[in-house]
Amino acid sequence: MTDDERRRELAGAEATAGAGDTPAAVRLRHALAALGEFAPGRRGVCPRREDLLAWVEQSLAMGEAERVRAHVAGCPFCASELADFEALATPPWLEAAVAVGRAGLRLLTHSFARSGSPATASARGPAASPDIELRSTGGELELRVKLHAAAVDTLDLRVQLRRAGAPVERARVNLLRGDTLLESRVTATGEVVFGDVPAGEYNLAVFPAEGDEVARVAVRVAVDEDPLA
Amino acid sequence: MTGSERWIAALQRGDDEAAAPWLERYRAFVAGRLQRARAARNWFWLDDVDDAAQEVLVRFLEAVHDGRFQYRDEEQLRGFLVRTAWFVAMRRKDQAAAEQPLTAVLGDEEAERVLEGFDLHAFAESAFDTWHRRDCLRRLYEAVERLPAARREVIRLTLLGLAPREIAPRMHRSANAVAVLKYHALADLAEDLERTDFEAVCGRFFLGDREG
Numbered sequence: 001m002t003d004d005e006r007r008r009e010l011a012g013a014e015a016t017a018g019a020g021d022t023p024a025a026v027r028l029r030h031a032l033a034a035l036g037e038f039a040p041g042r043r044g045v046c047p048r049r050e051d052l053l054a055w056v057e058q059s060l061a062m063g064e065a066e067r068v069r070a071h072v073a074g075c076p077f078c079a080s081e082l083a084d085f086e087a088l089a090t091p092p093w094l095e096a097a098v099a100v101g102r103a104g105l106r107l108l109t110h111s112f113a114r115s116g117s118p119a120t121a122s123a124r125g126p127a128a129s130p131d132i133e134l135r136s137t138g139g140e141l142e143l144r145v146k147l148h149a150a151a152v153d154t155l156d157l158r159v160q161l162r163r164a165g166a167p168v169e170r171a172r173v174n175l176l177r178g179d180t181l182l183e184s185r186v187t188a189t190g191e192v193v194f195g196d197v198p199a200g201e202y203n204l205a206v207f208p209a210e211g212d213e214v215a216r217v218a219v220r221v222a223v224d225e226d227p228l229a
Numbered sequence: 230m231t232g233s234e235r236w237i238a239a240l241q242r243g244d245d246e247a248a249a250p251w252l253e254r255y256r257a258f259v260a261g262r263l264q265r266a267r268a269a270r271n272w273f274w275l276d277d278v279d280d281a282a283q284e285v286l287v288r289f290l291e292a293v294h295d296g297r298f299q300y301r302d303e304e305q306l307r308g309f310l311v312r313t314a315w316f317v318a319m320r321r322k323d324q325a326a327a328e329q330p331l332t333a334v335l336g337d338e339e340a341e342r343v344l345e346g347f348d349l350h351a352f353a354e355s356a357f358d359t360w361h362r363r364d365c366l367r368r369l370y371e372a373v374e375r376l377p378a379a380r381r382e383v384i385r386l387t388l389l390g391l392a393p394r395e396i397a398p399r400m401h402r403s404a405n406a407v408a409v410l411k412y413h414a415l416a417d418l419a420e421d422l423e424r425t426d427f428e429a430v431c432g433r434f435f436l437g438d439r440e441g
Contacts, residue, residue, distance in 0.1 A: 010412045084266065097257065
């Protein structure tokens with residue numbers, strides 16, 4: 001048999017053609033079927049996703065938990081799915097939704113990291129006011145996001161960074177919509193301002209002069225249809 | 230009654246209109262989380278975030294209507310939405326995996342780690358299921374490990390979902406050479422499995438194209 005014939009035989013087996021196959025192609029197909037059945041990424045021998053979650057959330061009985069732990073240690077595919085869950089479950093450092101309208105700004109929802117160092121945060125802004133301030137500190141770093149109603153449907157976004165009380169200079173702050181970079185600025189006297197930001201969903205990513213992103217803030221701005229509601 | 234208690238109670242009464250503005254707010258929450266995870270984890274297969282967020286909300290509404298979701302607090306509500314978003318996203322990942330190399334649905338770095346370090350033996354040992362499937366997996370992987378090195382590598386990468394043309398650059402051979410190598414590896418493997426009675430024990434795991 002030439003190599004060309006072997007390749008044709010393999011292609012035939014992989015295409016799972018119908019009748020008229022040579023016995024060799026049928027054998028190849030069986031081997032392929034067995035491999036396909038037990039391909040790791042098919043998760044055929046993995047815990048159910050419900051069990052993976054229950055393990056993460058520590059609601060499995062001890063023996064079960066140990067089995068899942070041992071599996072995840074050897075299975076890159078389950079580990080990857082758990083990392084996917086982590087990415088979904090981890091809130092941004094600070095996440096806030098505001099509505100802007102004639103009466104000013106209203107803070108709709110906000111959430112903060114449940115654990116880890118950037119734990120304290122405060123939000124100010126009663127029913128409606130021209131300004132809302134969000135603050136979060138992690139270690140020595142303090143981040144303030146000040147929102148100011150610029151018009152009935154836009155706002156100014158002021159980001160201030162301090163380390164141990166002193167303004168952080170030359171830090172880069174990126175304003176993104178989803179993954180798309182809209183504007184990038186560098187702090188002067190510890191702050192940057194993005195003016196006249198229209199309604200939408202934004203991410204603010206904060207980088208020090210050198211090094212990785214230190215904070216990501218999600219801000220959703222909605223237009224308040226009825227500010228008196 | 231908090232705001233969320235009120236709108237979820239409205240949903241339970243079937244007053245979807247009263248709940249609509251709130252649903253929009255949580256739709257934005259879900260879409261935001263999906264968007265962020267998509268960027269952080271290279272979920273190229275999640276091409277329509279809004280559609281996925283919509284599916285999450287539909288499932289949430291079903292859970293409320295069926296009484297499977299009872300509001301306790303904000304954190305529990307968000308937790309439910311996040312879990313549901315994960316199931317929705319993972320199902321879409323499954324669909325992508327059915328059409329692409331398994332490794333393509335992982336991020337680049339992660340795929341590289343898997344390709345370099347995937348250990349058949351360790352994986353077989355950690356298999357999680359009935360003893361029967363686990364036993365078959367172990368038999369199959371043992372047969373793979375008995376193959377000569379180059380043939381074993383082709384099968385290892387095939388198990389991870391790679392086609393010969395994707396295996397070729399990793400093994401510094403032409404795609405044609407890899408196909409021939411794969412032919413020999415599969416022939417060896419089939420012979421080994423027949424000799425060791427794999428089919429008798431695990432035959433039902435063959436995709437039934439054998440007579441009957």
